[in-house]
Amino acid sequence: MPRFAANLSMMYTEHAFLDRFAAAARDGFKAIEFLFPYEFRADELKARLDANALTQALFNAPPGEWSRGERGLASLPGREDEFKRSVDTALDYARVLGNRKLHVMAGLIAADQSRDKHRDVYLKNLAYAAQAAQAEQITVVIEPINTRDIPGYFLNRQDDAQAIRAEVGAPNLQVQFDCYHCQIVEGDLAMKLRRDMPGIGHIQIAGVPERHEPDIGELNYPYLFELIDSLGYDGYIGCEYRPRAGTSAGLGWIRPYLDAAN
Numbered sequence: 001m002p003r004f005a006a007n008l009s010m011m012y013t014e015h016a017f018l019d020r021f022a023a024a025a026r027d028g029f030k031a032i033e034f035l036f037p038y039e040f041r042a043d044e045l046k047a048r049l050d051a052n053a054l055t056q057a058l059f060n061a062p063p064g065e066w067s068r069g070e071r072g073l074a075s076l077p078g079r080e081d082e083f084k085r086s087v088d089t090a091l092d093y094a095r096v097l098g099n100r101k102l103h104v105m106a107g108l109i110a111a112d113q114s115r116d117k118h119r120d121v122y123l124k125n126l127a128y129a130a131q132a133a134q135a136e137q138i139t140v141v142i143e144p145i146n147t148r149d150i151p152g153y154f155l156n157r158q159d160d161a162q163a164i165r166a167e168v169g170a171p172n173l174q175v176q177f178d179c180y181h182c183q184i185v186e187g188d189l190a191m192k193l194r195r196d197m198p199g200i201g202h203i204q205i206a207g208v209p210e211r212h213e214p215d216i217g218e219l220n221y222p223y224l225f226e227l228i229d230s231l232g233y234d235g236y237i238g239c240e241y242r243p244r245a246g247t248s249a250g251l252g253w254i255r256p257y258l259d260a261a262n
Contacts, residue, residue, distance in 0.1 A: 003237065004237050005055075005236040006020075007034060027258075028259075031236050032049075032054050032055075033240075042092065042095075042096035045097060049097065049098075056099035057202075060105060061104045062089055071106075074105060075118040080125060084125075101201060102140050103140075106122060133172055140174075142161055142176065144181055174200060174202070175196065179208075180208055189224060197231045197233060200233065202236070203233065203236075203237045204238040206242075212242060
C-alpha cells in the first residue's frame with residue numbers, strides 16, 4: 001500500500017504555511033514534505049510535526065538565491081564553498097526534523113557553459129554531500145527536472161541521474177523519481193521504474209501536463225501505484241502538485257489509500 005506525503009509548498013496554500021501541517025493531518029496525511037524550511041526555526045517546525053503526529057519525509061538543501069532565479073548550487077563552478085555551507089545548514093535542520101531524505105538541487109547551466117565542467121563539479125559536490133550526510137544516516141537524492149518548468153536545469157533525465165549516482169558510488173546517494181518531470185521529458189515511466197528502482201530514493205507525483213491532482217491528465221496513477229508496490233518501494237510518495245481549487249476538496253483520488261492506512 002503506497003504511503004503519501006503532502007507537499008506543503010504546493011498544497012494547502014489557502015492556509016498560512018505553519019497552519020498547513022494541521023490541515024494535512026486533518027485530511028489523513030501521516031507525512032509531509034516541502035521545498036525549503038529556512039524561513040522558520042527548526043524547533044518551530046518540529047513542534048508542528050509533533051503536534052500533528054506527522055513525519056517529515058523530505059526537504060531541499062538551500063538552493064542559492066531562489067528569488068533571483070537560482071535553482072540549486074551543486075553543479076555550479078565557483079560556488080563550491082557555498083554549496084558545502086548549504087549542506088551543513090540542511091543537515092542541521094534534518095537533525096531536528098528527523099527526516100532521512102535530503103534533496104540537493106543541481107542548478108542551472110547556460111547554453112554557452114561547459115557541461116563537462118559542471119558535471120565534474122556536480123560529482124565532487126555530491127560526494128561531499130553524501131559523505132557529510134552518511135554520519136547522520138541521511139540519504140541525499142538528486143532529481144531530474146524538466147526544462148519546461150525550469151529552463152536550463154542541469155539534470156533532466158533519469159538515466160543520466162542514475163549514471164551520476166553510480167559514478168559517485170556513495171551508498172546513501174539515490175535518485176528522486178518525479179513522475180511528472182519524467183513523463184514530460186521521457187515518458188515510459190513503468191519501464192524506467194522497473195529498470196531503476198534499486199537506485200530510487202524518493203518518488204513524487206502530479207497530474208500531467210498541468211501539475212494538478214494526479215487523477216487528471218495522461219498518467220494512469222492507480223496502475224503506477226500498484227507497480228511501485230510490486231517493486232518493493234517502501235518510502236513515501238510526495239504529492240507535489242498544485243490543487244485546482246481547495247486542497248481538501250481535490251483529495252477524492254487519495255481517500256481510498258488514506259482510509260486503508262488508517
